Amino acid sequence: MLILSRKPEEEIRIGEHVTIKVLAIHNGQVKLGIEAPREMRVFRAELYSEIQAANVEASQVDRRVAAKAAASLIKPKDKKS
């Protein structure tokens, strides 16, 4: 692991296309500005785990359960009297 010290307004460059700027440090939180190419996915590490967990949960859905959920999700057609 590379360890660098940076002050607010200072930047770190990763490769040719990624720049991370320290915008502010306040109350134990560091605010970073990240410039990266669009195709590069940038997100909080926890978010990755959360999405992974959601995907795993979805991957375990049984078709019969989905059929029941579908039946209750669809609004019954209005009966015209």
Add this chain to the structure above:
Amino acid sequence: MKFTNWQFGELEFEADHVVKFTEGLIGFEHHHSFLIVDDVDTEPFRWLVSLEDAHLSFPLLDPGLLLPGYAVDAATGGGKTVFVIASLRPRVDGSTVNLRSPIVIDNATRTAVQVILDDEGLPLQFPLVPSAVTSAPR
């Protein structure tokens, strides 16, 4: 071409129906080839079915049915189909869809990505409620 999935049985498909996830899905990076399967029994839910693992599938929902205002970042451009992945319970209560990281399929190339939208306000677990969808679309 044929593939047998444990839930859907034998699926017959054409090569150009295959949806390619170059980077896989999040947490499923090693799965690249999928099929979108319409299932009359589970409408409006469709399925993203792996063509590499007979036990892997994800329920999908067209987000437009649920939230007409939900629009994925304009930067994704036109010619795309968007689905959200659903985690389902039998009575819908407790079922959710992931609005934060939908599936975006490029209709022309059949390539797809699970994007992560920048909007932190979009929930990963948006609750589904009974009667939220008017009718099964086609």
